[in-house]
Amino acid sequence: MSPLSQLHVFNAMHASPHARLEHSAQLGDGLAAALWSNRDDARDYQAPSHHTLSCYIADGTGTFRRQRPSAKGAPDKLCIMPAGHESNWVVNGAIRLAHLYIDEAQFALGCIRLLDREPREMQLREATFLEDPQQARRFRELIALEWAEPGERLLASSLAHAIVDHAVLSQAGLRQGLRLKGGLAPSLRRQLVDYIEAHLDQPITLGDLALRCNLSEYHFARMFRTSFGLPPHQYLLARRLQRACQLLRVGELPLVQVALLCGFASASHFSNRFRQSLGATPGDYRAAFRH
Incomplete structure (x- = not known):
């Protein structure tokens, strides 16, 4: 995976004067994680080249998408921001959230291994304030580990893979209206x-x-x-x-x-x-x- 400083969503958060990066780590295999706190902010994400899964760890009840102001976040809510998506967020009050960044190659491997599908047939479906207790529990286990310690970073990598596999199985769907050209039968x-x-x-x-x-x-x-x-x-x-x-x-x-x-x-x-x-x-x- 690209260095964290080259990831669009990570950079957008890092550019905020209100956001604070608590921890971050490259987890190998095209995966990286970050733990953020933020407050009273607005963030825009424009067509990132990577997928981002997020889990609200604390607060977030004043967070919403600008186009959907009636839906608000809360602890253990999850969001899925696929590569290429666009979204605009408003943060009123405080929030603490975990991000898992996934490169396209890792998503492709999941499509083949878990779904027996060509990756170009599939897309990770965008989701806002999804409820999935199993995924939220994995995220909480992930942030409880000390990523700077080599052994615990390896455990974090294993948890990250479990989070990605679950997302591929539950949130990946066929692209609509796609006509495949080339490739193998x-x-x-x-x-x-x-x-x-x-x-x-x-x-x-x-x-x-x-x-x-x-x-x-x-x-x-x-x-x-x-x-x-x-x-x-x-x-x-x-x-x-x-x-x-x-x-x-x-x-x-x-x-x-x-x-x-x-x-x-x-x-x-x-x-x-x-x-x-x-x-x-x-x-x-x-x-x-x-x-």
């Missing part, structure tokens, strides 16, 4: 997903995947990105890392065995890729969940 896309999942522990090349679709590597790579929302190598790496996270959370396998089961050539290669994605080593990740 749905049956081919599903075959590729199944093939990759079944062979994560083995070398998988672009040529292997292209051959299964009877396409040249060049055309396959373009069509894969159209249908999956990210390039083949990024999708494959994301799936391998997610499998590794599952194994590290629940098992006691040696790290070198986890690396091999997830298709990494060596423990060092696995550790480097894991650190680049999550900001910690596989050993740190396992230790965080043990504690």
Whole structure:
């Protein structure tokens, strides 16, 4: 994910003379979080390139969208601001709220993994003052963690993934009137997903995947990105890392065995890729969940 300073919603809040940033952190995997307090303010969000989920932690009863003044916020209310949306907000009185920022690639992975849909078919539905006790509880657990402490940041990352998965399952819907052009046929896309999942522990090349679709590597790579929302190598790496996270959370396998089961050539290669994605080593990740 882009640095927090490059995220539109984060920047819009940070530019307010009344808003105070209490905590913020990059959580890896295209996710970032921030905890804000604000009062007596007005904020406009214009077509951000990322999705934002927010949860009101305290106060907020004087907060409303300028176009909908009759609907007011309250503690545990949630808002969903999809990428590309526009909204204008008025804050009368005080508010404390948590933000979770999600990049498009992470949303794309959720559409494929959880919904078996092409990401371009789907959109995250905008919602204002949604009631969802399960999500509100996750947000409260998230802000209770110390994000500056590496182990707790890893736990925060796991919670953030749970929040995103829930949002994809409950708030993503088909785009209306969309006519898809290009990309892979749905049956081919599903075959590729199944093939990759079944062979994560083995070398998988672009040529292997292209051959299964009877396409040249060049055309396959373009069509894969159209249908999956990210390039083949990024999708494959994301799936391998997610499998590794599952194994590290629940098992006691040696790290070198986890690396091999997830298709990494060596423990060092696995550790480097894991650190680049999550900001910690596989050993740190396992230790965080043990504690």
